[in-house]
Amino acid sequence: MATEHSRTAARLMVSPAVILLFLWMIVPLGMTIYFSFLRYNLLNPGMETFAGFDNYYYFLTNAAFWDALINTVTLVVGVLVITVFGGIALALLLDQPFWGQGIVRVLVIAPFFVMPTVSALVWKNMFMNPVNGVFAHIAKSLGLQPFDFLSQAPLASIILIVAWSWLPFATLILLTALQSLDREQQEAAEMDGASVLARFWYLTVPHLTRSITVVVLIQTIFLLSVFAEILVTTNGGPGTASTNIPYLVYAQSLLNFDVGGGSAGGIVAVILANIVAFFLMRMIGKNLDA
Amino acid sequence: MGKITLSNVRKSFGEVDVIPSLDLSIENGEFVVFVGPSGCGKSTLLRLIAGLEDTTSGAIEIDGKDATTLPPAKRGLAMVFQSYALYPHMSVKKNILFPLKMAGMDPAEAEKRVANAAKVLNLTNYLDRRPGQLSGGQRQRVAIGRAIVREPAAFLFDEPLSNLDAALRVNMRQEISELHQTLKTTMIYVTHDQVEAMTMADKIVVLNAGRIEQVGSPLELYRAPANTFVAGFIGSPKMNLLGGAAAEQVGATTLGIRPEHIDIVEDGPWRGVVGLSEHLGSDTFLKVNVEGIGTLTVRGSGEIPQRHGDSIALRPQADKLHRFGPDGKALK
Amino acid sequence: MARKTTQTRKAVVTIAAWLIGIVIFFPILWTILMSFKSEGDAIKAPLAMLSSPWTLESYGEVQARSNYALHFWNSVVLSLGSTLLALLIAIPAAWAMAFVPGKRTKDLLMWMLSTKMMPAVGVLVPMYLMFRDLGLLDSRIGLVGVLTLINLPIVIWMLYTYFKEIPGEILEASRMDGASLRSEILYVLTPMAVPGIASTMLLNIILAWNEAFWTLQLTTSKAAPLTQFIASYSSPEGLFYAKLSAASTMAIAPILILGWFSQKQLVRGLTFGAVK
Incomplete structure (x- = not known):
C-alpha cells in the first residue's frame, strides 16, 4: 500500500523514536549489568573491584528480597482485584440513569488526578494516623481502640491507598465500554427470555473483556513500580513488611550506597518484569489487535 | 497535454501478481474507462499511474517523460477518490485552494481560479462550508473542483460515483461527461459499473485478473466482444452464453x-x-x-x-x- | 429505545451513586476543608473541626516556608516540556506506523510498549550516576528528557490508534495535490487529528505532573516539582495537618481542574482508543 518513497520516509520518521527508546533501554541497562558485577560503594568511589556473581548471591539470598518479591506480587494483585471488581460494580451503578450523573462522575474520577505523594500523605496523616486520623476519631467515638494501620497492616494500607488512586481509572474505562454496549442485543436477549444475570454473564462480561485487558495491562505497568506511596508512608517498614522490589533496590543503592548490590537487584527486577511483560504482551497482542 | 504510456508495467504484492504485465497507451484528451469486476486490478492500475504505488517493473511515461519513479506530487495529475477524500478541517474554498497553495501559486491568481471552478461546479454559495455540511453530490463536486483548479495533465477518477444514490449517480455521470467536453483534458476513470463505462468512455479498457481483455470504443466492445469475458461483462442484461x-x-x-x-x-x-x-x-x-x-x-x-x-x-x-x-x- | 425507569429505582440509584461518589471523593474534600483551618483545629475530631472558624493562615505559612511558585513552575515546565517533546518525536513515528505499515510494525509497537515495562529501579543507579557526572542532578533539562522518554511509548501508541482512524485516502489526496511530506503532516494530518492529539497531550501532562519516581530521585530543590515539594512534608512536618493540607491542595488543584474540564478527551485518551 505504499511506494518506495513513502517507505523510505517512514523509516526516517520512525527512527528518532526507535533510536531514543533503544538507547534509553540499552545504555543504562548495560551500565546496570556492569555495576551488578562490581563491588561498588558510593562512599568509597574508585575502589571498585570485580565481584562476579556475589552481588546477585547476596541479593537473592537476602530474606528481604523474598519478602519484597511477595510484597510486590501482593500489591499488584491486590490492587488489580480491588480496582477491577470495584470498577465493574461502580461502572454498572453509574451506567444507570440517576440525578446528577455529571457531578458524581467528576467526584469519582478525581483521585486519578492526585499525585502519589499527596494521596499517600493525606491517607497516612489525615485518615490512618492512630491519634488524629479520621478513622481513629471514628473508632474512638464508637468506643473502640484506634487501629494503627501503617504499623499493624502496612501492606494492606498501601494497597488501599494505591487502589483508591486507580479505582477511577478502571471505573471510567469500564463505564465507557458499558455505554457502548449494543442495546438492541440486550433487548434481543431479553426477548429470548434471558434473565438479568444471564444477560450480564453472556453479553456484558464478554463485551467488557477487552477493556478489562486494557485496565490490567496499564495498571500492571504502573503498579509494578509503586514507589512514592511507600517512600512517604512506611519507608518500607516496619522491617520489610511493606518493602517492594523498587523500594528495596532504592534502599540498597541510595540508602546503603551499595551500587553493586542495588544494580544486581535492578537486574533481577528487570528480569521479573520481563516475565510479567511476556504474558501481558501475549494477552494484549490477542485482545488489542491494532 | 496528457498522453500516458504504460509499457510492460507489472505489479506484484509479495508473491501475488496483481498486474502480470501490461501495455497501454492513452492519447491526449481521451476519456478512458477502466472497467472490470472487483479485484481485477483496475484501481491498482490507476494508483500506479498516480504514483501512489510503485511499479514492480516496467515504465510509465507521461507526456513523453519517464515518470516511473516520480512521487505523486511531481506527476502533474489530479485524482478524485471514491471517498472524495476532502480535508474535513478546511472549508470548501480552502479544500479547492490547497493544491494551488502547495504549488506556491500567487494568491490572487489562485483565488481567481477557485472562483472560476466554483462557478463551473455550482459551488459558489458553499465556499465557506465544511465538507461535513455538504451532501454527497456536493462533496463530489468539491473533489472535482480541487482536481480541476490545478489544470492537470490528466484526471484520475477512482470509482467516484459509487457512494452516491442511483439518481444522483446519473446526474454526476452527465456532469463529468460535460466537464470532459469543456476541458478536453485526458481523463482516466475506474469503475466496476459497465453502464458508466458505456455511457462515458471514448475508450474502454476491460480488465480481468490484472490483464487487459479488450480495448475499444463502447460500441466496438458491444458489437464485437473479443472473448466470453467481455461478452458477459459489457451489456445489460448480460449476454446469454x-x-x-x-x-x-x-x-x-x-x-x-x-x-x-x-x-x-x-x-x-x-x-x-x-x-x-x-x-x-x-x-x-x-x-x-x-x-x-x-x-x-x-x-x-x-x-x-x-x-x-x-x-x-x-x-x-x-x-x-x-x-x-x-x-x-x-x-x- | 430507552426504557422508562421507575422513579423509585432512579431515586435508589441516585442515593447509592452519590454516596459512593462522596466516599471516593472524601479524602480530597477533607484535605481541602482542612487546609482552611488553623493547626490547632485541624487535629480536632471531625465534627469539632468542621465547626471551627475558617482561615487562610495555612496557605500563608506554606507560602512563607517554601517556594510554592518555583515548584509549581517546575511542574509546569516538566510536564509541558516533556509532553511537547514527546509529541514532536511521536507524531512522525505514529504517522509512519499508521500509514505505511510494514510486516514488523506491530512488533515495533509492542517493543516500544515493552520498554515501558522495564522497571525504573533497574536503571536507577546508572541514571543517578550519569546525572551526577553530567551535572544534571536537580536540573529541569535532564528531567524533561527522562520524562519524555518514559512517556514516549504511550504517546506513540495513543497517536497511532488515533491516526489509524483517519482514512489514508485523504493523505493520498494531499500527495496528489502536490503536498510534500512536511505539508502532509503539518496541514492535513495534524489538524485532522487535533482531538486525538489533545487527549494524548492531556493524559501525558497528567502522567508527567504526577510522576513520582524520577522526580523524587533526581531532584532536590532547585528543579523539584510539586511531587518533591509535597514529599518534603512527609516528616516531621506531616503532623502539621493544616499546612500539609494547604500544600496538598495547591499541588493537586491545577491538574484536578484541568482534568475535570477535559474529562471527555481524557477518557478517550486513557483507553488508548481501545474502548469506544
Whole structure:
C-alpha cells in the first residue's frame, strides 16, 4: 500500500523514536549489568573491584528480597482485584440513569488526578494516623481502640491507598465500554427470555473483556513500580513488611550506597518484569489487535 | 497535454501478481474507462499511474517523460477518490485552494481560479462550508473542483460515483461527461459499473485478473466482444452464453446472444417456458427455460403479455450471434 | 429505545451513586476543608473541626516556608516540556506506523510498549550516576528528557490508534495535490487529528505532573516539582495537618481542574482508543 518513497520516509520518521527508546533501554541497562558485577560503594568511589556473581548471591539470598518479591506480587494483585471488581460494580451503578450523573462522575474520577505523594500523605496523616486520623476519631467515638494501620497492616494500607488512586481509572474505562454496549442485543436477549444475570454473564462480561485487558495491562505497568506511596508512608517498614522490589533496590543503592548490590537487584527486577511483560504482551497482542 | 504510456508495467504484492504485465497507451484528451469486476486490478492500475504505488517493473511515461519513479506530487495529475477524500478541517474554498497553495501559486491568481471552478461546479454559495455540511453530490463536486483548479495533465477518477444514490449517480455521470467536453483534458476513470463505462468512455479498457481483455470504443466492445469475458461483462442484461448442441450447430464452443437480439415469435427454433418475467414498463425481461439449452434471458417490448408459466417460442437474430472458440476467444 | 425507569429505582440509584461518589471523593474534600483551618483545629475530631472558624493562615505559612511558585513552575515546565517533546518525536513515528505499515510494525509497537515495562529501579543507579557526572542532578533539562522518554511509548501508541482512524485516502489526496511530506503532516494530518492529539497531550501532562519516581530521585530543590515539594512534608512536618493540607491542595488543584474540564478527551485518551 505504499511506494518506495513513502517507505523510505517512514523509516526516517520512525527512527528518532526507535533510536531514543533503544538507547534509553540499552545504555543504562548495560551500565546496570556492569555495576551488578562490581563491588561498588558510593562512599568509597574508585575502589571498585570485580565481584562476579556475589552481588546477585547476596541479593537473592537476602530474606528481604523474598519478602519484597511477595510484597510486590501482593500489591499488584491486590490492587488489580480491588480496582477491577470495584470498577465493574461502580461502572454498572453509574451506567444507570440517576440525578446528577455529571457531578458524581467528576467526584469519582478525581483521585486519578492526585499525585502519589499527596494521596499517600493525606491517607497516612489525615485518615490512618492512630491519634488524629479520621478513622481513629471514628473508632474512638464508637468506643473502640484506634487501629494503627501503617504499623499493624502496612501492606494492606498501601494497597488501599494505591487502589483508591486507580479505582477511577478502571471505573471510567469500564463505564465507557458499558455505554457502548449494543442495546438492541440486550433487548434481543431479553426477548429470548434471558434473565438479568444471564444477560450480564453472556453479553456484558464478554463485551467488557477487552477493556478489562486494557485496565490490567496499564495498571500492571504502573503498579509494578509503586514507589512514592511507600517512600512517604512506611519507608518500607516496619522491617520489610511493606518493602517492594523498587523500594528495596532504592534502599540498597541510595540508602546503603551499595551500587553493586542495588544494580544486581535492578537486574533481577528487570528480569521479573520481563516475565510479567511476556504474558501481558501475549494477552494484549490477542485482545488489542491494532 | 496528457498522453500516458504504460509499457510492460507489472505489479506484484509479495508473491501475488496483481498486474502480470501490461501495455497501454492513452492519447491526449481521451476519456478512458477502466472497467472490470472487483479485484481485477483496475484501481491498482490507476494508483500506479498516480504514483501512489510503485511499479514492480516496467515504465510509465507521461507526456513523453519517464515518470516511473516520480512521487505523486511531481506527476502533474489530479485524482478524485471514491471517498472524495476532502480535508474535513478546511472549508470548501480552502479544500479547492490547497493544491494551488502547495504549488506556491500567487494568491490572487489562485483565488481567481477557485472562483472560476466554483462557478463551473455550482459551488459558489458553499465556499465557506465544511465538507461535513455538504451532501454527497456536493462533496463530489468539491473533489472535482480541487482536481480541476490545478489544470492537470490528466484526471484520475477512482470509482467516484459509487457512494452516491442511483439518481444522483446519473446526474454526476452527465456532469463529468460535460466537464470532459469543456476541458478536453485526458481523463482516466475506474469503475466496476459497465453502464458508466458505456455511457462515458471514448475508450474502454476491460480488465480481468490484472490483464487487459479488450480495448475499444463502447460500441466496438458491444458489437464485437473479443472473448466470453467481455461478452458477459459489457451489456445489460448480460449476454446469454450457451454451450453444448446450440453452439456446435454454428461451429463454436460457446454461442453468445444478447437478450435484445432474441425475438419472441409464433414459431421458432427454440421453445420454452417463462420462469420469471420482469415488467419494467419500457422493457420486459423474461427468463425462459428452453429445452435442451437452459435458461435464456430475453428482452421484449414493454407491453408483452407473457407471464410466469407461459410457453413461448424464440428466434435469435442470425446476424447478431457471437461465436467463441474453446479458449473463449471470438471466432472470426 | 430507552426504557422508562421507575422513579423509585432512579431515586435508589441516585442515593447509592452519590454516596459512593462522596466516599471516593472524601479524602480530597477533607484535605481541602482542612487546609482552611488553623493547626490547632485541624487535629480536632471531625465534627469539632468542621465547626471551627475558617482561615487562610495555612496557605500563608506554606507560602512563607517554601517556594510554592518555583515548584509549581517546575511542574509546569516538566510536564509541558516533556509532553511537547514527546509529541514532536511521536507524531512522525505514529504517522509512519499508521500509514505505511510494514510486516514488523506491530512488533515495533509492542517493543516500544515493552520498554515501558522495564522497571525504573533497574536503571536507577546508572541514571543517578550519569546525572551526577553530567551535572544534571536537580536540573529541569535532564528531567524533561527522562520524562519524555518514559512517556514516549504511550504517546506513540495513543497517536497511532488515533491516526489509524483517519482514512489514508485523504493523505493520498494531499500527495496528489502536490503536498510534500512536511505539508502532509503539518496541514492535513495534524489538524485532522487535533482531538486525538489533545487527549494524548492531556493524559501525558497528567502522567508527567504526577510522576513520582524520577522526580523524587533526581531532584532536590532547585528543579523539584510539586511531587518533591509535597514529599518534603512527609516528616516531621506531616503532623502539621493544616499546612500539609494547604500544600496538598495547591499541588493537586491545577491538574484536578484541568482534568475535570477535559474529562471527555481524557477518557478517550486513557483507553488508548481501545474502548469506544
